[in-house]
Amino acid sequence: xxxxxxxxWVFEKRDLGGIIFILLRDSTGIIQVTWSRKRGxxxxxxxxxKLKINDVIEVRGEVKKEEQAPNGVEIIPHTLRVxxxxxxxxxxxxxxxxxxxxxxxxxxRPLDLINPKRNAIFRIKSEVLRLTREFLRDRGFxxxxxxxxxxxxxxxxxxxxxxPYFEVTAFLAQSPQLYKEELTxxxxxxxxxxxxxxxxxFNTNRHLNEFVSIDIEAAFHTYEDVMKVAEELIVHVxxxxxxxxxxxxxxxxxxxxxxxxxxxxxxYDEIMEKLRGxxxxxxxxxxxxxxxLESLKDERTEGYYFIIDWPSxxxxxxxxxxxxxxxxxxxxxxxxxxxxxxxGGERIHKYNDLIKKMRKMGLSIDNFRHHLVFxxxxxxxxxxxxxxxxxxxxxxxxxxxxxxxxxYPRDRFRLVP
Ligand code: ATP
Ligand code: MN
Numbered sequence: 001x002x003x004x005x006x007x008x009w010v011f012e013k014r015d016l017g018g019i020i021f022i023l024l025r026d027s028t029g030i031i032q033v034t035w036s037r038k039r040g041x042x043x044x045x046x047x048x049x050k051l052k053i054n055d056v057i058e059v060r061g062e063v064k065k066e067e068q069a070p071n072g073v074e075i076i077p078h079t080l081r082v083x084x085x086x087x088x089x090x091x092x093x094x095x096x097x098x099x100x101x102x103x104x105x106x107x108x109r110p111l112d113l114i115n116p117k118r119n120a121i122f123r124i125k126s127e128v129l130r131l132t133r134e135f136l137r138d139r140g141f142x143x144x145x146x147x148x149x150x151x152x153x154x155x156x157x158x159x160x161x162x163x164p165y166f167e168v169t170a171f172l173a174q175s176p177q178l179y180k181e182e183l184t185x186x187x188x189x190x191x192x193x194x195x196x197x198x199x200x201x202f203n204t205n206r207h208l209n210e211f212v213s214i215d216i217e218a219a220f221h222t223y224e225d226v227m228k229v230a231e232e233l234i235v236h237v238x239x240x241x242x243x244x245x246x247x248x249x250x251x252x253x254x255x256x257x258x259x260x261x262x263x264x265x266x267x268y269d270e271i272m273e274k275l276r277g278x279x280x281x282x283x284x285x286x287x288x289x290x291x292x293l294e295s296l297k298d299e300r301t302e303g304y305y306f307i308i309d310w311p312s313x314x315x316x317x318x319x320x321x322x323x324x325x326x327x328x329x330x331x332x333x334x335x336x337x338x339x340x341x342x343x344g345g346e347r348i349h350k351y352n353d354l355i356k357k358m359r360k361m362g363l364s365i366d367n368f369r370h371h372l373v374f375x376x377x378x379x380x381x382x383x384x385x386x387x388x389x390x391x392x393x394x395x396x397x398x399x400x401x402x403x404x405x406x407x408y409p410r411d412r413f414r415l416v417p
């Protein structure tokens with residue numbers, strides 16, 4: 001006879017009078033605890049009768065084979081301790097049998113995450129993080145951590161959250177861009193997985209004011225080289241999720257098909273032409289909107305693909321211009337259908353070229369002097385990208401709302417919990 005001790009939460013209770021079943025949940029799964037009047041201790045029976053969903057209990061007892069039980073075994077309790085009681089009814093049904101709206105679920109997130117489907121999302125996300133680190137380290141990228149409290153904008157344009165910093169006003173970082181570029185001098189290849197902040201008052205299903213980005217930067221890489229890193233990373237993640245996360249994927253009814261490489265590379269100009277062909281009024285040099293891509297019927301844009309060679313006007317100041325085509329850059333957006341997952345490209349590495357571009361874009365050279373100095377101290381040719389982790393999860397799991405893939409999302413109207 002095997003005696004075990006299990007601590008966890010009441011997930012479900014079935015009281016048939018002479019026999020009481022409890023489904024006990026812990027982080028590893030669910031096990032049945034069975035008490036019967038015939039053989040069970042009276043005191044334990046009284047306690048079992050009073051149990052409510054999410055009461056915290058500890059059970060000691062013997063393990064028995066039982067075909068009818070969820071895992072083919074059950075525990076016959078010898079002792080039962082109630083470690084904490086939960087109120088009844090709970091503000092959110094943790095089994096998910098009673099459906100609640102997203103607002104309510106996010107307000108009560110830890111209860112929402114008891115639901116095995118919701119729980120699976122974040123187990124998969126954790127695995128995606130592990131696989132990403134594994135992949136990039138294997139490729140010679142060093143993981144780094146750069147400051148999130150900064151003095152000036154890195155991208156220019158995009159809005160920053162100000163924070164009081166002693167005598168001055170500092171800002172929350174919107175990306176690790178300049179730091180990761182500088183770090184190619186000592187390390188060649190770096191990556192960072194970090195939280196970034198954008199103060200734009202978006203109200204969309206793909207923007208949050210706080211999000212996680214996977215960033216890489218690599219010396220002596222072209223934009224084609226780093227596009228390869230991105231597509232191979234995604235294939236690696238898909239393959240390994242299929243191998244290690246079958247249970248979670250099944251809970252979410254997902255059958256992950258490993259994307260084919262190379263991902264299609266579609267030129268910005270070609271998309272513009274196609275869009276004009278279907279009557280969209282759009283000028284060259286404009287950004288491409290999601291609605292536009294939705295109406296584009298092209299088999300190359302049905303999964304992951306790159307939109308490459310963007311006009312300089314819509315890309316950031318550090319993006320390198322094409323040598324053979326004025327006004328265009330060696331840049332790309334990584335897309336999944338109509339959703340932007342990431343952006344990247346080759347960067348300017350010559351001091352004079354960068355100054356010229358910054359002047360043209362009306363940026364203050366003085367604000368960037370701490371950064372610009374390195375362009376005279378051995379800045380290598382380099383390229384990189386940033387991929388939004390939360391958006392990557394949307395593409396893998398098929399969610400339309402980014403909030404489903406973030407534990408405690410921050411948006412225009414959500415600051416608690
Ligand atoms: P968008 O055009 O969708 O607003 P962006 O081009 O401004 O995005 P980038 O500066 O290119 O964003 O940032 C790189 C990646 O970081 C994006 O492709 C996206 O995956 C992610 N990202 C950027 N802003 C946000 C945000 N507000 N919420 C969630 N993810 C974001
Ligand atoms: Mn972008």
